[in-house]
Every structure is written in structure tokens, then in C-alpha cells.
Amino acid sequence: MVQTYGATESPSSRGTLVDPHTPGVLGESDALLGEDATPKKPLREGHATLQSSVGNLANTIIGSGMLTFPLALASAGIVPGMITCLFSGGVAVFGLYLLSLCAAKAPHRRASFFAVAEMTFPKAAVFFDAAIAIKCFGVSISYLIIVKSLMPNVVAALYHDLTSADTNPPDWALSGRVWISLLMLILVPLAFLRKLDSLRHTSYVALFSVAYLVVIVVVCYFFPLKGTQAPGEIHWFKISPNFVSTFPVQVFAFTCAQNLFPIFNEIHTNSQERMNIVIGSSIGGAALIYEIIAVFGYLTFGSKVSANIIAMYPSTSVFIAVGQLAIAILVMFSYPLQVHPCRNCLDKVFHAGHVAHKITPEGEDEIEVEDEHGGSPDMSPLKHTVLTIAIIASGFSIAYFVDDLQMVLSFVGSTGSTTISFILPGLFYWKLTRDDPDANKTLTRASLGLAIYGICIFIFCLSFNIYQVVHPGGPATSH
DSSP: OOOOSTOOGGGGGTOOHHHHHTTTSOOOGTBBBBSOOBBBOOOOOOOHHHOOOOOOOOHSSSGGGGHHHHHHHHHHHHHHHHHHHHHHHHHHHHHHHHHHHHHHHHTTTTOOOHHHHHOOOGGHHHHHHHHHHHHHHHHHHHHHHHHHHHHHHHHHHHHHHHHHHHSSOOOOOOGGGHHHHHHHHHHHHHTTTGGGGGGHHHHHHHHHHHHHHHHHHHHHHHSSTOOOOOOOOOOOOOOTHHHHHHHHHHHTTTOOGHHHHHHHHSSSSHHHHHHHHHHHHHHHHHHHHHHHHHHHHHHGGGGGOOOOGGGGOOTHHHHHHHHHHHHHHHHHHHHHHHHHHHHHHHHHHHHTTOOSSEEEETTTTOOOOTTTTTTTTTTHHHHHHHHHHHHHHHHHHHHHHHOOOHHHHHHHHHIIIIIIIIIIHHHHHHHTTTOOSSSOOOHHHHHHHHHHHHHHHHHHHHHHHHHHHTTTTTTTGGG
8 A cells, every 4th residue: 555646636635645556546666757758856845843833823923912911901891802812813823723724725735725725716816816916915014113113212221231321322323214224124035935844943932032021911910010011901801992903903913724735735644633733832822922911911011002002111121122122123033034925925925826837637747836935936036035025115115104003903913814814714624625524514514614713803803994094083092
């Protein structure tokens, strides 16, 4: 008996054992030969470890969204806010689980939104990739905005502490725009990396930064720093129309679906059990961190809490300045994790759905939809360079002039995040299994429910966000 991926195999039948003597099926001696006796390429295998996969997915999840969780808690009260956080994490787990099931039906280690869309809704595949690209692009902008807002405070605090001078640092050192310009010297090389697993070391550093933020919000609640503003009102339960605009931030905070497929392609032994460990560990750890930051941050500042919790602490303390620097490092190292899927999706969009070879049952070597990193096999170094430069330059230009972090996160959460976290996973799995007599019908119906839930969130929250932009002085803007 031999496991083969060849002429008689369809993507949905991958993993079945077949008799090598069955007509039309290659035996062991012919496993690496095509029908014309020419050598076939060996199947790609992944080399990423379970730990690096969890680290990269967790770093994709834990980013700028966690800074806004105390504000989300303020808009609903402690109890409803904690419940919606757990609910958002649970729904995100379900969406990732469905995507991992869909990935197993895609060509061998070539899983992507585009590949699954070609199997389900081929005419809409380009639009799906466009939505993912927009989402990742918006997240990358939010990271640059955070760096721009934090670095001047860090410089001011460290300057006065290390020099003991009464004067202020040079004006250029207190300019957030100057700092994001300088930090692009670090971000640009990282953004050009083709393989997601190459970013595992920066992900580990970023996760240490998250741990430092947790220490800050807990310590500063029990031992308030001098200069910390008095807290506003604190509610266990609260009905606030502003919750509608902050709920998409919670959705956004658990979004990592854009990097699930690259992790599935790169991890060694991508069985469903190992993918469940990656998904559960990443989302579970993120939910715990979000709950701690949200509760202690809200208890510290109450209704006065802002969309960036770390920026509210007095930066005269080196303890806080180092924490703000750690968050800047966190989002800086998370930036390439958004450029990577954005670039690959834009490649599909500009190809207008064209693939190098059509997916047919004639053979695995015919399925050249994507390479092992999630990109098109014909993405030349020139194309890779041009797309990366376009993403970085346009995102930098927007972040250079825009300062409203909550607005960016709300729009990204209500559009791109709901699309790739709920709508697409639900629709993909529903379409792949609705006519399969062996499929779990309860899971199929639940996947359709997830898609409907995502569509409702998309329409309602996006409409509310647009209303807030048109009527900025309305009652929904107050806490």
C-alpha cells in the first residue's frame, strides 16, 4: 500500500490509501514518474515547527487591537465586555477551524483563500482576495500610527531620565513622523521576506513585549503612578450606543485568518490535530491577555479611557517608557506579518483570477496555483519588489497624515476582518460540504450560520461607523 497524490486523485480525496496495483494508479516504483515516464516533482513538505507556527499566528492576532480593549469594555461595562471578548474569540476559533478543514481539501501545501475560492466560488475569487488585501493593508497602517504616537513619549521620558537635563530633546526627536520614517529602515527588509516562518524570531520578541504590557496595566492599577489621571465612572453593566463601533475592534483583535493558510502550508505535519493546537493555543492565549488588559485598564481609567491604553500612562516614568517602546517594537515586528498576505492577495487581484495552470484531476503537477509560501509561482523578483514597495509606500503615506487609531480599527474590523474571519470561512466550508453525503450536516449548517452572522456584523457596524464619520458630534461618540 502506498499513499499517492497523482493522476486519479482529486483535492478532496487527499490522504486516502490506494492499492498500487489498481489500474490507473501509480505503484511504488513509478511514484515519481509521470505517465510519459518523465520525472515528477516530489511533493513539498513543511519545515516550520509547532512552536514557531503558534508564535507567528499569536503575533498576527495580538497587535494594535489589544490597546483598544479597555475602551470596548467602557462602552458596555465589565461583565458584557468580558462576555463579548470570549464570544469573539470563540467565533474566531470556529472560523479558523473551518478554514483549516478547507485547507486540507486544497492542492498539496498550496492552500490559500484563492485556491479554496477556485474550488467553491471561482468567479468571486478575485473579490475575496481584494477584501483580504484591504484588511491587511488597513492593519499595517494602524501599526504605523501606533508607532508614530508612542515614540515621541518614549524619547522624552528616556531623555530626561538618562541625561537629567531640564531641556527637552531636539524637535525632530519628538516628531512621530520622523520616527516612522526612520523605522522604515528596519521594516522594509523584513517586509521583503517571502517565507512566513522566517519571521518567527521577531514574533517571539514581539510576544515578550505583550507580556510587558500586561505587567504594566496590572502593576499600575494596584500601584498608580504619580501623574495618572483620576478614573472616570466604572460600570459593571452599561448600555451605550458606542458599543456598536467598538465591537468591530474586538472582531479585529482576533483576526489572523490571513496567515492561517501560509502556516498550514509551512508547518511540519499539518494534520488537523496539530492545526487545532496552533489555533487553540493562539486564540486562547490572546483571549486571556485581552481580558487582563481590558479589565485592569478600564478599572484604572474608567470612562476616561482612550483608544490607546498604553499612551494614557504618564511617560515620565522609565517603567512606562520602556513599555511604550515594547509596544512600538511589537507592532513594528507585526507589520511584516500583514505585508506578506497583502502582497500575495494583490498578486491574485492584478492577475484578475488568472492562474498558471488550471486545476484538473490529471495530476498534482498540473496544479500550479501557488507556491509553498502562498504566492503565485510566477511571481518574479521584480513583481515581488514592486508590490512590496507599493504596499509600504502607500501605507506609510496614509499613516504619515492620519492619527485616529480607533477609526482605522473600526472600519477594518467591520469590513475586512468580518469578511475573512466569518463570511469566507462559513461560505467556503458550506459550499464544499453541502452536497457531500458523508459530511457533518450540523457543522455545515453552523458554517452557513457563521457566514450570515458575519454579513450582519459587516452591514450593521459599517453603517454605524459611516454615521459616526458623517455626524461626529452625535451621541454615539460619547462614553
